[in-house]
Amino acid sequence: MSEHKPASSSPTEAPSQDEQIGVVHNPWRDLRAFTAARIGLGRAGISLPTARLLEFQLAHAQAKDAVHWPLDVEALSGRLTEALATDAPIQLHSQASDRTIYLQRPDLGRLLDDTSQERLEAQGRSEGSQVDLALVMVDGLSARAIESHAVEFIEALHAELDADEHDWQCAPLTIVEQGRVAIGDEVGEALNARAVLVLIGERPGLSSPDSLGLYLTWAPRRGVSDAERNCISNVCPEGLKINAAAGRALYLLREARRLELSGVKLKDRSEDDVIEHDDNGPGNFLTS
């Protein structure tokens, strides 16, 4: 960390010119092999070097683009039908007519529009009896998350459900545009489902524009409080892996079914998942 002798850095950087203009590199930047966090950025005086500032601004622009990326419902529907060999998902839309209204009016994103309600009521009537689970795909703040991971996740979850001792009866799949988490309550209620699992695009971060959130609600109905939900977040290749997320979802579903509730009172006691030591790193190297 000497001002006078900056450590040499990776070949992708050009320290020689930086050094001339007073940029100090951090030798611990190599630790980025273990995290996507922006560590070891170096400094010019006490501030960010220009190259790191520009990287940040590019990432911010890309994340903002991801918010406005529209969900390709037809393509997703086609892929789901093919992958799962089921009927096409029911296509639904919230009362937020476009993205600008969606961003300004979260209340409208929680309610189905008239056409969607009619479509679901017809479905619910034809089904009649109660089912165990409704899976609802919602674009949320990142349609790319749904486009990238929903099919794979549902396949993984179906594999888990099939292997379970309980014979899980599932409602038809649904896709909701311009929706928020709570819209799953209305969908689950209309489909006469004991539990609803909402797959929703989480708000894009600078380092993860396509991360999926999963929200489980037992006995879905309009007006459910958020304290009655269990959440699994950061499902994406860089975060919680698809198969691990499916395993965790099954755990929560089984517990919700056993206890007949979800939320704060359903504690996640599934297998501990702190990564202490794997092929990628030495664990907490600060003390070991």
Next chain:
Amino acid sequence: MQPNHPTVDLTGIAASIFDGLLYGNGDAVIGINPATDNVAQSVKLMRMLDEVIRKYKIPTQSCVLTHVTNTLEAIEQGAPVDLVFQSIGGTEATNRGFGFGLAELAEARDAALSLKRGSVGNNVMYFETGQGSSLSADAHHGLDQQTCEARAYAVARQFKPLLVNTVVGFIGPEYLFDGKEIIRAGLEDHFCGKLLGVPMGCDVCYTNHAEADQNDMDNLLTLLGVAGCNFVMGIPGSDDIMLNYQTTSFHDALYARRALGLKPAPEFDEWLTRMEIVRDGDSHRLA
């Protein structure tokens, strides 16, 4: 300092802690948001932070930002809890939406006090707040956002917190639309915190669906620094890779110290000098 990691990878978290300490951050608290509400995961993080703080004798405290009922369980399991965390709001219905009542906060505070881990004082609670939380839970009873927020500080004050943090721009544009509204709300929260006598700090932040950018955050950081804000957040390069939002960076804290003539907490300042992280006792002159 908030060294978050999306999969709670201890190597990655250690890397961010290392970065933060070498940039002179972390005097108020080192706090981690776990990726899930799993109690075992939180306990592991509590132990990890405790080990790091003890090994390097860092004059700071740790917090794992999990639900108050999880922290209670962790304490019962013997976990080293410095600070009990909870998001709080300014109406009973908001807090019910967060899944707790005042009795749970009192119980958790008693449990944390029973560990007798504090070196100075009896401040074992860390609360987060933010305008709009009541409205988003439909628990505002027609009150405006700022009034609900000020009421949350009254909840906080009752439990003698070490830190109260308004996470001002986290909630999104439905509640604070753009950089200007976030700046105004940050200053309002700071003002109400001072009036109510709670140890307010500010998570100077925004999300990627709000009309705001890092320039707005530079402005709010400077304004709050001038106004005597108690603490701000430090995250590697402003990018929280777990919560997917942007807040102030380790570099930003150094800027605020230099521009406004501020210093870290005295014992932490001494530690930085002793560890040769800063030179000549000057807390913005990194070694």
